[in-house]
């Protein structure tokens with residue numbers, strides 16, 4: 001187990017709560033707090049949030065909200081996961 005979810009890209013995307021997003025709120029401007037909070041609230045109820053977050057971290061998505069996280073939050077999570085893997089090996 002490497003800490004990342006086992007997923008197939010096409011498979012998890014089909015269950016995304018943001019599939020019908022027409023406002024583009026998942027790629028907000030840095031200071032658009034309203035859009036960020038709206039997107040994160042949708043992620044909170046998304047059934048594929050874990051897969052989405054794992055995909056974003058594994059593929060180094062540097063913009064947008066994935067799995068209720070902003071890029072800075074994902075960078076921090078990735079550092080933590082890498083550290084956990086190091087300690088476990």
Ligand code: SF4
Pocket residue numbers: 016017018019026042043044046047048049050052053065066067068
């Ligand atoms: S967690 Fe958020 S960004 Fe990811 S698929 Fe679900 S709604 Fe979309």
